[in-house]
Amino acid sequence: MSQPVIVARDLVKRYGEFAAVDGISFEVAPGESFGLLGPNGAGKSTTMRMVGAVSTRTAGDLTILGLDPDRFGPEIRSQLGVVPQADNLDTELRVRENLLVYGRYFGLPRKLVAERADELLAFAQLEDKGKAKVDSLSGGMKRRLTIARALVNDPRVLLLDEPTTGLDPQARHILWDRLFRLKEQGTTLLLTTHYMDEAEQLCDRLVVVDKGTIMAEGTPAALIRRYSSREVLEMRFGSDRNADVAGRLAGIGDRLEVLPDRILVYSENGEAELERITGAGLHPITSLVRRSSLEDVFLRLTGRSLIE
Amino acid sequence: MSEVRRSRSAAEGDAYRDPSAMDAASDVTRAALAAGRNPRRWGAWYVAEHRFRVMRSYTGTVVVAGIGSPLLYLYALGVGLATIVDGSVGAEPVGGVSYLVFVAPALLASAAVTVAGEEFTYPIMLGYKWNPTFSGMHAAPIRPQQVADGVILSVAVRMLVNAVLFFALMLVFGAVPAATGFLAIASAVLTGLAFGAVLMAYTSTLEEDTGQLAMVMRFVVLPMTLFSGTFFPLTVFPIWLQPIGWISPLWHGTELARVFTYGYPEPIWLTVVHVAYLVAMFAVGWVWARRIAVRRLRK
Numbered sequence: 325m326s327q328p329v330i331v332a333r334d335l336v337k338r339y340g341e342f343a344a345v346d347g348i349s350f351e352v353a354p355g356e357s358f359g360l361l362g363p364n365g366a367g368k369s370t371t372m373r374m375v376g377a378v379s380t381r382t383a384g385d386l387t388i389l390g391l392d393p394d395r396f397g398p399e400i401r402s403q404l405g406v407v408p409q410a411d412n413l414d415t416e417l418r419v420r421e422n423l424l425v426y427g428r429y430f431g432l433p434r435k436l437v438a439e440r441a442d443e444l445l446a447f448a449q450l451e452d453k454g455k456a457k458v459d460s461l462s463g464g465m466k467r468r469l470t471i472a473r474a475l476v477n478d479p480r481v482l483l484l485d486e487p488t489t490g491l492d493p494q495a496r497h498i499l500w501d502r503l504f505r506l507k508e509q510g511t512t513l514l515l516t517t518h519y520m521d522e523a524e525q526l527c528d529r530l531v532v533v534d535k536g537t538i539m540a541e542g543t544p545a546a547l548i549r550r551y552s553s554r555e556v557l558e559m560r561f562g563s564d565r566n567a568d569v570a571g572r573l574a575g576i577g578d579r580l581e582v583l584p585d586r587i588l589v590y591s592e593n594g595e596a597e598l599e600r601i602t603g604a605g606l607h608p609i610t611s612l613v614r615r616s617s618l619e620d621v622f623l624r625l626t627g628r629s630l631i632e
Numbered sequence: 633m634s635e636v637r638r639s640r641s642a643a644e645g646d647a648y649r650d651p652s653a654m655d656a657a658s659d660v661t662r663a664a665l666a667a668g669r670n671p672r673r674w675g676a677w678y679v680a681e682h683r684f685r686v687m688r689s690y691t692g693t694v695v696v697a698g699i700g701s702p703l704l705y706l707y708a709l710g711v712g713l714a715t716i717v718d719g720s721v722g723a724e725p726v727g728g729v730s731y732l733v734f735v736a737p738a739l740l741a742s743a744a745v746t747v748a749g750e751e752f753t754y755p756i757m758l759g760y761k762w763n764p765t766f767s768g769m770h771a772a773p774i775r776p777q778q779v780a781d782g783v784i785l786s787v788a789v790r791m792l793v794n795a796v797l798f799f800a801l802m803l804v805f806g807a808v809p810a811a812t813g814f815l816a817i818a819s820a821v822l823t824g825l826a827f828g829a830v831l832m833a834y835t836s837t838l839e840e841d842t843g844q845l846a847m848v849m850r851f852v853v854l855p856m857t858l859f860s861g862t863f864f865p866l867t868v869f870p871i872w873l874q875p876i877g878w879i880s881p882l883w884h885g886t887e888l889a890r891v892f893t894y895g896y897p898e899p900i901w902l903t904v905v906h907v908a909y910l911v912a913m914f915a916v917g918w919v920w921a922r923r924i925a926v927r928r929l930r931k
């Protein structure tokens with residue numbers, strides 16, 4: 325196997341006494357799509373900034389493309405495409421101009437940048453928006469423009485910090501489609517998200533991060549196998565009755581999770597569990613059998629739901 | 633801790649000259665090292681290019697301010713007010729020249745300070761905070777110091793264009809008797825940058841604008857004109873008020889411009905002091921602005 329693109333070992337970032345990242349280790353191979361999954365404040369963005377060579381680590385080892393970001397910041401950044409959590413497109417410039425000025429930062433000739441700008445506008449499905457003002461774009465369009473901008477230097481590694489947060493489902497799917505193409509072309513992706521479905525869609529491998537440390541690591545399927553079950557049965561008995569009913573469900577499924585608004589039964593076969601429960605005379609107001617997801621993994625690992 | 637950080641950032645600057653870095657490097661590493669070369673060398677210029685493009689979006693303002701306001705001032709003060717001043721008090725109080733000749737170089741210097749006031753306040757807040765394009769540059773291969781350098785470079789160019797236009801109008805009005813007059817263009821840019829670099833550094837320290845910038849405009853930029861010998865010589869003030877002028881970059885810049893445009897009589901050492909003061913102020917502001925850029929961008 326070829327050398328990893330990113331190697332982080334015991335990476336720490338402290339702000340004063342507070343450790344935003346508290347000893348994280350991971351490696352990303354060329355062409356791999358690697359995810360950092362975790363709730364707000366987990367330290368995802370801080371990790372991304374260190375990998376992006378814009379923030380100095382407090383302790384630990386970090387190399388990107390075989391280089392130490394403390395010494396070779398510009399060299400590393402010349403090979404990265406960065407999509408920050410908050411868009412920082414220049415709103416004083418037009419859409420296409422944003423690509424033109426950004427391409428120059430990599431020391432690329434104007435002519436080449438102009439060609440790439442047109443290709444990337446097409447890739448981002450913004451061909452007819454080249455002269456538009458940035459502020460006139462929708463959230464999804466801005467995000468696509470930021471991704472286009474991140475590709476202007478033909479990067480080896482693309483860093484995406486919550487690429488689809490705040491987008492409506494349709495915009496999100498368009499974006500996933502674009503990212504999927506990049507992945508197929510062999511671009512290494514490092515992305516953070518707090519959406520489980522996004523991680524399942526885009527990541528070959530991921531780490532679950534909480535409070536600056538890694539809780540688990542693996543492929544989405546492996547994590548689900550290890551920390552959850554094949555299916556999940558969700559039942560609502562009414563918020564005042566959930567706890568009461570839960571007491572009578574002993575022995576049902578592999579495991580139970582009692583949340584304020586619902587009860588989750590982890591099992592190989594959700595339908596079969598539901599039959600046993602109704603057979604015992606318990607009738608949920610609503611019930612739903614679904615595939616187990618990373619959300620369940622997260623819940624299992626931290627006892628908390630991922631999204632707020 | 634800060635020791636460590638300083639040595640790290642010093643190391644980043646030297647990275648290129650370290651031959652061991654190239655040893656045993658894989659292809660990707662070598663590609664990265666090669667691709668870093670242009671940005672390391674020209675990064676500040678790329679930032680300036682970006683700023684020029686932004687300035688182009690307000691070319692109208694730049695040109696109107698660049699030509700319109702000198703026209704207005706030269707005419708109103710140099711021709712209008714001059715008829716009263718020259719007629720009533722004669723040429724003696726302003727050093728033996730007409731009021732127009734006296735006031736024009738001062739207006740040239742103060743125009744550069746006005747540009748500094750525009751370019752080193754809100755655009756800096758924008759770049760760091762409101763529309764953080766500076767973070768975007770830093771996420772590309774640009775170093776924080778180059779962000780500061782590039783912004784200063786772009787504003788220097790705008791000041792130069794502004795001063796050249798202004799100077800041309802001074803020639804039209806017959807306000808430049810001395811052959812050394814064109815040097816006043818350089819002194820005006822230096823004056824604008826001396827004040828501007830310090831202003832930029834100060835603005836860079838602001839996390840939030842809760843009225844500080846308006847205060848700077850009202851209580852620093854505006855009064856500076858009054859105490860810098862712009863409209864009347866500093867010597868009309870009692871001696872204990874004159875130090876306000878001595879610390880004002882605009883006073884030094886104004887006196888310097890007068891030396892160039894009409895040979896205003898002052899000892900040579902004082903001319904040297906004007907230049908030294910402005911250069912020193914610029915250097916302090918520049919170094920400070922770069923430091924803050926590192927602190928804010930590389931967090």
Ligand SMILES: Nc1ncnc2c1ncn2[C@@H]1O[C@H](COP(=O)(O)OP(=O)(O)O)[C@@H](O)[C@H]1O
Binds near residue numbers: 339363365369370
């Ligand atoms: N510049 C900073 N100064 C102080 N604390 C910070 C700074 N940046 C992030 N933090 C803190 O570090 C923690 C992790 O933040 P972040 O990496 O942004 O989390 P995430 O991206 O996973 O939501 C948060 O508690 C945040 O408040």
Ligand SMILES: [Mg+2]
Binds near residue numbers: 370409
């Ligand atoms: Mg974040």
